Amino acid sequence: MSRKRSRRWLRLVVPPVAVLLLMLLGTVVYQWGEPDLDDPAYLAPDNVSGIGASQLAMRVRQAGVEIIPERQSSDALVAAYAGNATLLLTTPQLMHKYYLRMLKLLPATTRVVIVEPDGTTIAEGLLPMRGSARNYVAKTAAPGCDYAPAAQAGTAAVVRTRYGEVDPEYGREVARCYAGSLVAYQRNGVNVTVVGSADPFRNDRAAEHGNAKLATALLTGAPRLIWLDLHHREPPPGVTNDPALAGGPAAPPSLRPHQPGDPDDPDFPVKGKGANPPPPGQGNVGGDDGDQNRDSEPPNPLWSAFPPWTYVATALLVLGAVALAVAMARRLGAPVVEPLPVVVRSSETAIGRGRLYQRAKARAESLQILRDAAIVRLTRLLRLEPDVQRPVLVEAVAASSGWPPAAVEHTLFGPPPDNDQELVGAAVRLEQLVTAVTTENPGAQPGNAVTTENPGAQPGNAVTTENPGAQPVAAAPIEGEPR
Structure with a gap:
């Protein structure tokens, strides 16, 4: 009589598998609801979808502010370099790091608003903040500060990405609101405000709490609003000596060819085609040729072929398979005696x-x-x-x-x-x-x-004896x- 197979292994397998499945389901649902930065509708000033920002643009225009949409970071920086304007960066993750470093070159009359930069963007763009921590969803909180735009808006759904302290060596912190999710600092006379959530700028979140008031107050402090509507990763910037550009608007110093009297800036190791050669003994501006060579290489298209949540789902599936294999594996131990399922006569075996x-x-x-x-x-x-x-x-x-x-x-x-x-x-x-x-x-x-x-x-x-009737x-x- 065969023994009934034990089901004790189910106690070890079912709980972790159930937890992994719930984590996988939650991750897929979460990533499915997250907007993609490369979506043309994301925070676009003329888009009326839920992730667009047409309602915010309408309120800004009603306040008497002119909106200047730009599709490239270089054009936005050149426009902001004229001063007396507000520069809105909706997708800083897609900007090249050299353009983010150029924010310190803007005049004091230009304000900058950056929407939810992540830790990598902060580190590569040399923003003077120490680290960040991100929640799954944005939470509401009181301002907790006397910063004018936050005080006017009151409670808002801004608490999602929290930022560390401003490095006093590179900037001066002006205000810290909403539990560290809105940080205003000043660097080289330029006022920069970092907002830890995109909810106040979106159409489907504007009516919640004080989101609309906060976003409108941040973008209406100057007569012009330069709205960078960027939805693709940019190549590294270069410099040029094209005479046809001489009559154009003035460019930030890092966008111009290096001149003998210009001071060296290690933040911009850029060597463009047609640029004037640097002074002897100085090499490339900033002295980092390797950084420019790495940025000149195009990114691997395979990484952008799939949405980010597919990599998380694949990793969870692999972990689930490994856990199942470990739970189902036989334990190593001493051999055990098991009864034979069928008894075979020796004569049958011999035949x-x-x-x-x-x-x-x-x-x-x-x-x-x-x-x-x-x-x-x-x-x-x-x-x-x-x-x-x-x-x-x-x-x-x-x-x-x-x-x-x-x-x-x-x-x-x-x-x-x-x-x-x-x-x-x-x-x-x-x-x-x-x-x-x-x-x-x-x-x-x-x-x-x-x-x-x-x-x-x-x-x-x-x-x-096996066959008595056989012929002799x-x-x-x-x-x-x-x-």
Whole structure:
């Protein structure tokens, strides 16, 4: 009776698998609801969808502010360099890091508002803040500060990405509101406000709490609003000596060719095509050729072929598969005794094995197995050593059976058979030899097989117990045998 299989392993497998599935489902749902930065509708001033910002643009225009949309960071910086404006960066993650570093070059009359930069953007753009921490969703909180835009708006859903302290070596912190999710600082006279959530700027979140008031107050402090509507990653900036650009608006110093009197700035190791060579001994501006070479290489398109949540889902599936494999694996330990599922009779095993040998036509192997078994049995009956020499064994068997030594030699160590008839004859002679030694008639002649199971059998005939009705097979005479 088979034992019932234990289900105890389910206690180890089901809980972690259920947790992993819930985590995977939550991650997929979360990523599905997150807007993509490369979506043209995301915080676009003329888009009326939920993730657009047409309502915010309308309120800004109603406040008498002119909106200047730009599609490139360089154009937005050039426009902001004229001063008396507010620069809105809706997707700082897509901007090249050199453009973010250029914010310190803007005039003091230009304010900058950055929407939810992540830790990588802060580090590569050299924003003077120390780290960040991001929640899954934006939370509401009171301003907790006297910063004018936050104080006018009151409670708002801004608490999502929280930022660390402003490094006093590179900037001066002006205000910290909404539990560190809105930070205003000043660097080189430029006022920069970092907002930790995009909810106050979106159409579908503007009506919640004081979101609309906060976003409007941040963008209406100057007569012009330069709205950078960027939805693709930008290549690194370059410099040029094109004379046709001489009549255009003034560009920030880092966008102009290096002049002999310009001070070196390590934040901009840019060497553009057609630029004036740097002074001897200075190398590239900033002295970092390797950084520019790395930025000139295009990104791997494979990473952008799939949405970000697919990588998270794949990682969770791999972890789930590994956990399942560990739970399902057999524990290593001492061998245990298990009952055989089926008991097979020895006769059936012998018949099945014989048929396998017959199908393979392994005559020599079959006879050798019979001879080895007979030699082991004869060695034990005659009380000989297991490693007895061949001549000694032949003489001892001949003396005990009464057979001539030549007949014993041929029976135990003769050549392999060439056909089935020779195999049967050799097997019969081997059985006769063993019988001659084991019976009380040591003088039995070869060719007469009288088994103990069938004492009435006629001499000269070999009758097997497996098939009593088989036709008798006469043993072939061997040279030297008595006839």
